[in-house]
Amino acid sequence: MTHSSSTVAPAENPSAKQGFPFLDLKAQFAEIREEVMAAVSRVMESQQFILGPEVAALEEEIKPFVGCEHVFGCASGSDALLLALMALDIGPGDEVITIAFTFVATAGAVARLRARTVFVDIDPETYNLDPDQLEAAITRKTKAIIPVDLFGLPADMDAIIEIANRYRIPVIEDAAQAIGARYKDTLVGSIGDFGCYSFFPSKNLGGAGDGGLITTNDASFAAKLRMLRVHGSKNKYEYPILGINSRLDALQAAILRVKLRYLAAWTAGRRRNADRYRQMFREMKLDDHVKAPLAPSSYFHIYNQFTIRVKERDQLKEHLRMRGIPSEIYYPYPLHLQPAFADLGYRSGDLPHSETASAEVLSLPIYPELSDARLSMVVEGIAGFYRSR
């Protein structure tokens, strides 16, 4: 022993108050524990783990949330993007347009196929692909456009589809954060050629591990996707094309089927919390400092994140942390400035709106189980920060 217990620092950082979680999955589990355990047990009794009836049932039951005729579970949202690009035969020499202010997987899937990512800047109000910048990025090599419905807010699909159709370029929707979100009454993921979803635990419909879903309304793409996720096989041990191993586990499907029954209510809870934040920002006169997320009335935002924008982001985050109030930064660095994408040759200043957003965004807890008291603590924490300045 080199120290006595009296000199050991307490387990929690003494300078920060013990807080509450940014996302409380334990609270969600407590609500559905018995149903989840029964679903797990059902799969264990069946000993059927790869695809099979649970996955088929989920693919059927999820259709009202994704609005597509053909639906395939796969191993992750990242793989859903990869499978869509593979279905389009994208490879070396091809270009794919997307945004840099997103999760790495959006552009990572393009790089894995040795195609080139072309980044366009975001609309600083929505954080989504700015359609006004799209046309200038199109070349004869452009083989796909990947708009992202970032934080659960649909991208401006009418404008994107109009341009894509004019140039006959397929559209892959990265709806990983936006299951059930609607753009002018149409479900995201059903507007372009492919919809890509993630069941990562922090997504609105999250599994007990990794999982994803790819959707399409095109029968020939569907036939290809069905093969691509099982090594490219049509019948057992016959491979018309080369695919990958990317399937949704039966265990995940069984758990997701339980959670799917709650998804609409959970989304309503997130939207209610978003309204409550906006109302409190007004009441506490924070609107001059804090820019709440845009929510146009013709868009159904599902708030995977509730992301505010503030000039003094890092100081505010630290102020909140000291008071036990959680917040997260999605995303602190835009992809075009990441070392992993250095070969693309982008430089600081190339995508000014993406870069400014990375410096100013802060996501606040929004999960449906968040109590009013905790939500108020968050807003009071923010108000306290601006009073102290």
Ligand SMILES: *Cc1c(COP(=O)(O)O)cnc(C)c1O
């Ligand atoms: C989560 C996410 C993905 C990837 O999903 P995984 O299931 O984690 O592979 C892709 N794009 C976006 C925008 C995401 O948020």
